[in-house]
Amino acid sequence: MKNFILRTITGALYVAVILSGILLGAIPFWVLCMSLSVLATIEYTSLGNMKRQPDGNVCPSVDWASASMWIDVAMALSLITAGWMSMRYAYMQVWGTWLSLLLVRLVYTLYSKEEKPLHSLARSMMSQLYIALPMMLMQYIYALSSHLVLMMFVLIWVNDTGAFLVGSAIGRHRLFERISPKKSWEGFWGGMAFCIIASIAAKSIWPSYFLLDIWFMAVFGVIVCVFATWGDLIESLIKRTVGVKDSGRLLPGHGGILDRIDSLLIVSVATLAYLLFI
Known part of the structure; x- marks a missing residue:
């Protein structure tokens, strides 16, 4: 219970810092x-x-x-x-x-x-x-768009939440067992569904905030889901190679900064490439 409270407080402070920035x-x-x-x-x-x-x-x-x-x-x-x-x-x-x-x-x-x-x-x-x-x-x-940056962060968090909820409930088939034994295909597709729904909802509710039309926003949700998953797996591979669980101890209950931005590092490159191509 104590660890849960610590994780919650640390997570809330981290989100507050990101949103403020x-x-x-x-x-x-x-x-x-x-x-x-x-x-x-x-x-x-x-x-x-x-x-x-x-x-x-x-x-x-x-x-x-x-x-x-x-x-x-x-x-x-x-x-x-x-x-x-x-x-x-x-x-x-x-x-x-x-x-x-x-x-x-x-x-x-x-x-x-x-x-x-x-x-x-x-x-x-x-x-x-x-x-x-x-x-x-x-x-x-x-x-290009501060709102799109905000949406990128939100979708990464939504993807993590969706993958955890669906994966915990019905996850059976391992996504990448060699690197991350807990990830499942069911969780991956659940995270993608959450991302697509969140992207379309954001465009529908705040149409003037985003440069992309609703279908491009849906594709953006897919891109974030796929590359966020790869980003998490890449950092897991690095940590598994050196034999550690977390990249650091800066964020109590959450590990290090690299543990928090591993998905972002890959998603940011994929997002910019997507914007340049369309």
Whole structure:
């Protein structure tokens, strides 16, 4: 019961932070994305650099060379919150900073005293493709429609809820037993049905809030369901590979930040691609 209350409070606070970041405007949303990116990157590089102790316990060791890069980016974004540059110029500065840091990270490998510097480089590059880039692309989706970003978050939560409810009730056939034994095909289709209904309902109730017509919104619901499921499975594969249950302990009862945004990282890329193609 105590754990349930803790999970509920933590979940409510997390949702409140996400909604505040989206609804308060472009700059708060940017700060939210960069904060999530930095925290998730630290967790990821810690997972990718796990060291097993003689007693069998796993001890994380953070790749600070990678994590510090995104802390630098977050610090650069503080210029925006101080109002020192226009949003358009800020986008250029962040992309320029990001590309420059990629070059710095590559050159840093030459001077690294690590036993296996290429392993560290691979973790660093993966963290940027897997976490940082999708979170940066979120800004472009937000520029097109903040309501669509909000709907993307809502659909991810709806998908999780629908998959859990249906899967718990009638789930029999395993979806991807090798990686996630608890997921079922019944839960997957239940989550998809919830997403489609929620997408159509949102467009019907608030037609002026969304750029897409009702059928494209229904397809959007399908896309979120499919890629949210893949996103969750990808993170499960990472955790299973290093032998841990959660990516971190920042959110009591929920694990780490990466555990909360694993679906978002894949859904954001799929959403932007969908918008560009249509």
